[in-house]
Amino acid sequence: TGQFRPNKVKYLSAFREDSWFKSLFVRKVDPRKDAHSHLLAKKEDNNLYKIQFHNVKPECLDAYNKLCEDVLPSIHADSEYPCELVGTWNTWYGEQDQAVHLWRYRGGYPALTEVMNKLRQNKAFMDYRNERGKMLLSRRNQLLREFSFWNEPVPRPGPNIYELRSYQLRPGTMIEWGNYWARAIEIRQQNHEAVGGFFSQIGNLYTVHHLWAYKDLQSREDTRNAAWQREGWDEVVYYTVPLIQHMESRIMIPMKTSPLK
Template sequence: MATRVLQRVGRGLKETKRGLRASGQPTLTARSLAAFREDSWFKSLFVRKVDPRKDAHSHLLAKKEDNNLYKIQFHNVKPECLEAYNELWYEGVLPSIHEDPEYPCELVGTWNTWYGEQDQAVHLWRYRGGYPALTEVMNKLRQNKGFMDYRSERGKMLLSRRNQLLLEFSFWNEPAPRPGPNIYELRSYQLRPGTMIEWGNYWARAIEIRQQNQEAVGGFFSQIGSLYTVHHLWAYKDLQSRENIRNAAWQREGWDKIVYYTVPLIQHMESRIMIPMKTSPLQ
């Protein structure tokens, strides 16, 4: 059976080759095969061969020197309530919780979306200590009457909310407070299942190209929530600076090839331009 299938495939290839010759179209030559092999060899420089049965992707891609877990929240606010929502954030119980050492969590950044999905707030927290730290904070918040009152009042202002738990890529810098004024871009990628290792290997090189203007803030991949999701967070002085920096990347060696090989890994992508709220450590 297998032999007959191979024979039919061989005959089909010969017929195709004869047809190409008759039509004047180029056929596979030694030179084209060599070019194909060279292209495959070049791709192998980027892609690290990993057997997923031997280790979890999170262990291969995340930082090992710390135990940070991140939570990102997206709040879609009723348009008429956005100003009141921001004021409640500033004046409510959250600033005191963020400063309380009894809560093992840090506010990394908090923004309103400027371009992208409108009337939206985005919040990013870091939990030093991983899942136990997250569990400890959640348990304490349930016992905090001030927070529960704040949550009840906030709920009246929201249309929807969602969150994800994230790990940070080992090759990105850890997000650190920075002075402003800046705008921030959150680029979110939904990858094809099974391609996270490839993405990490390509971007381990790509980030070296994109660090030259210090615009890279943080890179994360999801663990709980929408899976095979990647978030890249960038900071720019303004929209024109963003345009100039992104265009300049195309002039650097290797950037075009990285884009060429990563685009097929993406199912969906989204860009948000965000403005920091006044209590955000990332300004």
């Protein structure tokens, strides 16, 4: 034991020095020149995302799911609404009796405003919202932008399970997080598990959501373990963990009408 401890300290010190040296060659984003959202988000589009968390009364979950399946796809399919339902799920592991919905608004805040105004005139939606209110214990939402280095989430066949990993970062560290994950996502794309990466604009600030897809829980375990065998993953973990104040993982099952199956 007396010999192991100095060797371990020496290894960690060398690893930190080597990783720091490598980081000098990573293209850094200067946070002083623009807002974080402009530096981190995609330039070629103006997509805005909304994520909704609905905590449902346990006895109402089946009725709630049926209500969503009857109404939400019609909004998604109607060209009058500049929005798309990216995915809709029930939480399997994490908070129980919870539904999670992810919407995309093509056109940013003006598109969001247009959809909200039109929905107020939509009787079917207003009836849905009133009925939904009777089934919920609580609800919250966030407005998000997508990271420039993640793929845009697109419909995929199933069956899959989805993991939503949510990170509350220390204020002022979003640029640093983005710099490391711009490299890390290349490591985690090899099994096509990466679905989408987002950061908050309104709601809980300095929040990051990473969305992953796996065939099952064992596939998730195997894929995550395999990442440690790829060069650079240990460095990303080593430098990003200190940026996190709190993290949470949800395993989610798609609802019947979810575009992400």
